[in-house]
Amino acid sequence: MRSGFFLALEGLDGAGKTTLAAGLKKSLVQKGYDPICLKEPTSGQYGQKIREITRLGRPESLSPEDELALFINDRAYDVENNINPALEGGKVVIIDRYIVSNLAYQGALGLPLDLILKANQDFPWPDLTLVLTIVPSEGLDRVRKRGDLQPAFERVDYLQSVKAVFDRLDALSLKNIFFIDAGKAARNLVREALLLINPLLPKPQS
Ligand code: TMP
Numbered sequence: 001m002r003s004g005f006f007l008a009l010e011g012l013d014g015a016g017k018t019t020l021a022a023g024l025k026k027s028l029v030q031k032g033y034d035p036i037c038l039k040e041p042t043s044g045q046y047g048q049k050i051r052e053i054t055r056l057g058r059p060e061s062l063s064p065e066d067e068l069a070l071f072i073n074d075r076a077y078d079v080e081n082n083i084n085p086a087l088e089g090g091k092v093v094i095i096d097r098y099i100v101s102n103l104a105y106q107g108a109l110g111l112p113l114d115l116i117l118k119a120n121q122d123f124p125w126p127d128l129t130l131v132l133t134i135v136p137s138e139g140l141d142r143v144r145k146r147g148d149l150q151p152a153f154e155r156v157d158y159l160q161s162v163k164a165v166f167d168r169l170d171a172l173s174l175k176n177i178f179f180i181d182a183g184k185a186a187r188n189l190v191r192e193a194l195l196l197i198n199p200l201l202p203k204p205q206s
Helices: 017-030 045-056 065-088 098-109 114-119 136-145 157-166 186-200
Strands: 004-009 036-039 092-096 126-135 177-181
Touching: 004 017, 004 065, 004 098, 017 036, 017 045, 017 126, 017 186, 045 177, 065 098, 065 114, 092 177, 098 114, 098 157, 114 157, 126 186, 136 157, 157 177
Parallel strands: 004 092, 004 126, 036 092, 126 177
Antiparallel strands: none
16 A cells, blocks of 8 residues: 655756755754655656657657657656555655656647646556746756756757646646646755655655
8 A cells, every 4th residue: 555655756857846846855864764755757768669769759750649658657666666565665766757758748749638648547556746847948058057968858949848837737627736836945955855755745654
């Protein structure tokens, strides 16, 4: 049975998800939790294939449906091996990208959002999804500054389409999803996120 707490952090590249995850982890440890931080794409076999594509570019033969299938296979691996065992063990799981990234990034390729949701229907839905909002050019500047640009996914035109999907997620009435403006100092972002997380957290395991 699932007794942990599942938090997904979402947003454009450079929005600050990784820094927020680290800040939340630190704060939760201080409160007596033993959180684990996960990330998709994973380091499993499908995740490695995805990383190759984000690094080298999408091969022409890769259709949007094939790309979706890679992310779904990677997520199935993650759910079985990492997410479900941790949630069943009562842990707080903080994941950097999950189903909403799938909606936004593969939706931006033209795949219908209901098809993407259907492909994800067997995976656990997070207790809370926080979407960090930022304009694509600002996010890309941050990624560029850390020297980490992935040519296939981190182009301003593509990220504008991705942002357009984030902007219409409201229409899907997804459960437990909140948007936070990411254009603030990291410590303020952590504080704002904790205001949303704290009331939902189960008691720490003793
Ligand atoms: P990262 O930059 O957060 O490591 O993720 C690599 C890329 O993978 C990022 O540009 C977003 C993309 N992505 C998708 O396109 N669909 C998904 O379902 C996930 C989890 C990530």
